[in-house]
Amino acid sequence: MRVILAEKPDMGRNIAEALGVAKKERHYITLQSGDVVTWAIGHLIQQQLPDKYPEYKEWKLENLPFVPYPLQLEVDPSKEEQMKVIGDLLSRSTGCVIATDPGREGEHIARTILEYLGYKGQLQRLWIHDLTPETIRTGFGELRPASEYDNLAAAAKIRSAVDFWVGITATRLFSITAKEVAKENVKLSAGRVQTPTLRMVYDREMAIQNFKPETFFVLKAHFQTEQGSYAGQWFKETQDGIVYRFKTKQDAEDILKKVTGKKGQVLHYVSKDVKRAAPMFFDGTALRVAARKELGFDIQKTTKLLQKIYDKKYVTYPRTSSRHLSTNAAHQLVERLKKLQLKTKYGHFFPEEIASLVGKKRFVDDAKATEHHAVVPTERNPDDYKNDPAYQLSPDEEKLYELILKHTLAAFHPEGLDRETEVITEVAGERFLSKSLFVLSPGWREFYNPKDDEKPDDEDRSPIPELHEGLSASLAKGELATGKTSKPKRLSDTDLENLMKYAGRHVDEEQVDADVLQQLKEKGIGTPATRVAIIEKLMRDEYIEVKKNLVYLTAKGQNFLELVYEHPIASVELTGEFEQKLEEVADGRRDPEALLLEFRDFTYEILKYKDQLQSKIAELLGNKALFVHQNEVGSCPLCSKPIVEREKSYSCTGWKEGCSFSIWKIYRQVSISSTQAKHLLAGKEVLLKGIPKKDNDGTYDLFIFLKGSSIEVRFPTSEDFSLGACPRCKQPVLENQYNYRCSQWKAGCTFKLSKDFLGQSIKTSQMKKLLKSGKTDPIEGLSGKKGPFTARLGYDSELNRYCFVR
Numbered sequence: 001m002r003v004i005l006a007e008k009p010d011m012g013r014n015i016a017e018a019l020g021v022a023k024k025e026r027h028y029i030t031l032q033s034g035d036v037v038t039w040a041i042g043h044l045i046q047q048q049l050p051d052k053y054p055e056y057k058e059w060k061l062e063n064l065p066f067v068p069y070p071l072q073l074e075v076d077p078s079k080e081e082q083m084k085v086i087g088d089l090l091s092r093s094t095g096c097v098i099a100t101d102p103g104r105e106g107e108h109i110a111r112t113i114l115e116y117l118g119y120k121g122q123l124q125r126l127w128i129h130d131l132t133p134e135t136i137r138t139g140f141g142e143l144r145p146a147s148e149y150d151n152l153a154a155a156a157k158i159r160s161a162v163d164f165w166v167g168i169t170a171t172r173l174f175s176i177t178a179k180e181v182a183k184e185n186v187k188l189s190a191g192r193v194q195t196p197t198l199r200m201v202y203d204r205e206m207a208i209q210n211f212k213p214e215t216f217f218v219l220k221a222h223f224q225t226e227q228g229s230y231a232g233q234w235f236k237e238t239q240d241g242i243v244y245r246f247k248t249k250q251d252a253e254d255i256l257k258k259v260t261g262k263k264g265q266v267l268h269y270v271s272k273d274v275k276r277a278a279p280m281f282f283d284g285t286a287l288r289v290a291a292r293k294e295l296g297f298d299i300q301k302t303t304k305l306l307q308k309i310y311d312k313k314y315v316t317y318p319r320t321s322s323r324h325l326s327t328n329a330a331h332q333l334v335e336r337l338k339k340l341q342l343k344t345k346y347g348h349f350f351p352e353e354i355a356s357l358v359g360k361k362r363f364v365d366d367a368k369a370t371e372h373h374a375v376v377p378t379e380r381n382p383d384d385y386k387n388d389p390a391y392q393l394s395p396d397e398e399k400l401y402e403l404i405l406k407h408t409l410a411a412f413h414p415e416g417l418d419r420e421t422e423v424i425t426e427v428a429g430e431r432f433l434s435k436s437l438f439v440l441s442p443g444w445r446e447f448y449n450p451k452d453d454e455k456p457d458d459e460d461r462s463p464i465p466e467l468h469e470g471l472s473a474s475l476a477k478g479e480l481a482t483g484k485t486s487k488p489k490r491l492s493d494t495d496l497e498n499l500m501k502y503a504g505r506h507v508d509e510e511q512v513d514a515d516v517l518q519q520l521k522e523k524g525i526g527t528p529a530t531r532v533a534i535i536e537k538l539m540r541d542e543y544i545e546v547k548k549n550l551v552y553l554t555a556k557g558q559n560f561l562e563l564v565y566e567h568p569i570a571s572v573e574l575t576g577e578f579e580q581k582l583e584e585v586a587d588g589r590r591d592p593e594a595l596l597l598e599f600r601d602f603t604y605e606i607l608k609y610k611d612q613l614q615s616k617i618a619e620l621l622g623n624k625a626l627f628v629h630q631n632e633v634g635s636c637p638l639c640s641k642p643i644v645e646r647e648k649s650y651s652c653t654g655w656k657e658g659c660s661f662s663i664w665k666i667y668r669q670v671s672i673s674s675t676q677a678k679h680l681l682a683g684k685e686v687l688l689k690g691i692p693k694k695d696n697d698g699t700y701d702l703f704i705f706l707k708g709s710s711i712e713v714r715f716p717t718s719e720d721f722s723l724g725a726c727p728r729c730k731q732p733v734l735e736n737q738y739n740y741r742c743s744q745w746k747a748g749c750t751f752k753l754s755k756d757f758l759g760q761s762i763k764t765s766q767m768k769k770l771l772k773s774g775k776t777d778p779i780e781g782l783s784g785k786k787g788p789f790t791a792r793l794g795y796d797s798e799l800n801r802y803c804f805v806r
């Protein structure tokens with residue numbers, strides 16, 4: 001009996017159903033063949049947190065660095081039962097098939113379990129790109145020896161160990177230093193991939209903050225020829241490239257004067273037809289970019305939806321960084337699309353003939369689709385499962401599926417064809433550029449026209465007549481236009497993911513040479529499966545905020561990054577190099593043990609910056625907290641600086657300048673809320689309720705207020721709480737729990753009205769009106785014998801009760 005180990009229960013069920021179920025148990029399924037399928041539930045085994053190691057329990061600098069190896073592992077307590085079943089099954093087995101997700105993470109999940117159990121039997125690997133029954137059956141016919149994936153497993157193991165070492169060592173170092181120097185009790189989480197990612201956000205934020213707009217001028221000209229007229233823009237070739245803009249108005253006007261009324265000629269005329277290939281297939285990142293532009297989904301949303309569509313078997317494995325298909329996958333895709341075409345409601349997206357893409361390097365390249373290939377549809381048709389709760393698509397899932405389908409089909413449609421025309425016209429030695437674009441044949445763009453926010457929209461694309469070089473052209477009109485240089489763009493969440501993928505570089509995958517792309521990719525930071533989670537982690541740690549898909553650095557994020565800017569943990573380059581080395585381990589090009597030692601040295605290196613960090617914090621220290629979010633409650637009565645909420649007080653941020661103003665949060669054993677502190681600082685009186693009496697015999701209430709910088713008190717009087725004058729004795733009326741009563745009741749005044757009247761509660765504001773003007777506003781919903789009614793209430797002094805008034 002072989003044990004087939006899947007990553008998750010539903011994946012286990014999928015595999016079992018494809019291979020033939022004999023009997024289902026709670027924790028495993030026996031197959032007709034006699035083999036059993038069981039499953040992990042994600043990570044069954046976890047790394048023991050440092051506080052479980054006696055020597056690392058306390059947060060002290062002396063305990064660092066944290067570099068235990070091998071790491072101590074433990075079974076996730078909530079998953080012990082499943083783990084026991086896997087152990088029992090394996091002990092009775094003749095072999096094991098690893099059938100977790102085909103990737104680093106999946107490999108790691110399976111290997112950790114097997115290692116923990118000390119499994120030494122025969123190991124095979126199922127490596128498939130989607131979960132359809134056909135693919136599962138084919139995959140079982142082509143099982144690989146698991147040893148082919150030993151390198152991948154080794155890389156995964158190192159990655160998880162060093163991420164743990166580096167993360168814990170750096171987080172503790174930064175947090176301890178912040179506590180020592182800044183006296184702030186805060187966890188400053190840092191990580192091998194997370195911190196360089198934050199640095200990319202920081203760099204962009206600084207570029208935005210430091211940006212100063214500059215005014216510039218451009219010169220446009222309208223030309224007249226015997227062939228027709230067209231527009232052009234002045235330019236000049238310089239050593240640094242082509243310049244279109246003038247820095248001063250005078251410069252532009254000088255040129256305008258020089259060319260006005262002059263005759264010129266066409267110096268250069270090229271009109272050519274340019275093919276427009278369909279976009280490359282999606283990998284996870286490119287799909288998230290497209291989903292943001294086309295559907296407005298943020299990265300978390302797209303990631304979740306994509307996993308669901310994959311689990312429901314409509315698309316291939318999504319955590320891929322390949323945008324190509326292997327030859328096999330390309331043949332399979334054609335067969336699948338043919339099946340799908342016959343019955344899908346998206347039939348009109350399909351080309352007449354679905355021809356093989358093999359031979360088109362843009363789409364099919366075995367060298368670039370090794371571990372995984374691009375995300376493409378399977379033959380499964382959503383229409384067939386409309387009423388099946390397990391497989392039906394939600395509206396958003398369907399939108400994403402439709403995007404993947406359209407995008408994939410674009411590759412099977414004819415290329416588009418555009419006519420591009422470029423003209424250079426010379427007048428009095430000055431040159432003008434004209435460009436036009438004319439769509440001859442839309443091709444695939446007829447049904448799929450992805451948004452492109454990279455293209456500048458200021459380019460003049462007005463039509464140009466058919467010209468020829470040497471043709472004379474007169475300048476009919478020149479005009480100056482002015483503009484302002486624009487701020488660097490704020491990063492979107494998908495921009496950030498793309499920057500991680502290419503280690504901080506902006507790369508247009510459609511344009512860059514494939515081999516260069518591959519090299520850049522190896523240095524990318526994080527993995528396709530973890531990048532989104534890292535961005536989420538930065539949000540949870542309150543270093544960044546994402547609003548409407550745009551990434552903002554928080555004050556904490558800015559201070560933290562300024563603290564660690566020079567530290568190697570924030571280096572995008574260094575992290576990129578480490579990532580490349582991990583890739584090389586995964587490919588068998590590098591010795592895992594040697595790399596592990598290198599990482600160990602790096603972890604030691606983190607600590608070398610201790611003194612530098614301390615002085616950096618001292619330098620950053622200002623009036624406000626660096627890392628803890630502080631609530632501002634008002635301004636200081638002594639020095640006008642902001643007052644912020646601290647652990648035990650509301651204190652002036654001018655302490656560095658010597659202002660010691662503060663209000664303790666506890667006054668006579670009662671706490672002052674931040675709202676009350678705001679009122680005090682605004683010069684208002686605040687009522688503190690329930691102050692215990694000295695002899696502990698009950699409580700009393702007290703008004704407090706600020707006089708200069710000290711708190712003064714005043715006992716409340718009945719006037720303070722008066723709702724108005726008593727209609728009987730003119731003394732204050734007070735509110736009790738159930739009624740409104742005259743403050744002079746002890747002296748014998750009988751005025752008392754219940755707060756409830758005919759099923760409605762009479763609000764304080766209405767009682768005030770009654771006492772002031774003799775009547776309330778109309779009160780709705782009073783219950784009468786004939787049903788609810790509305791009436792104004794007054795006071796009947798003879799009967800001492802409510803009465804109805806007009």
Ligand SMILES: [Zn+2]
Pocket residue numbers: 636637638639640641652653654659660661
């Ligand atoms: Zn002050």
Ligand SMILES: [Zn+2]
Pocket residue numbers: 726727728729730731742743744749750751
């Ligand atoms: Zn009274």
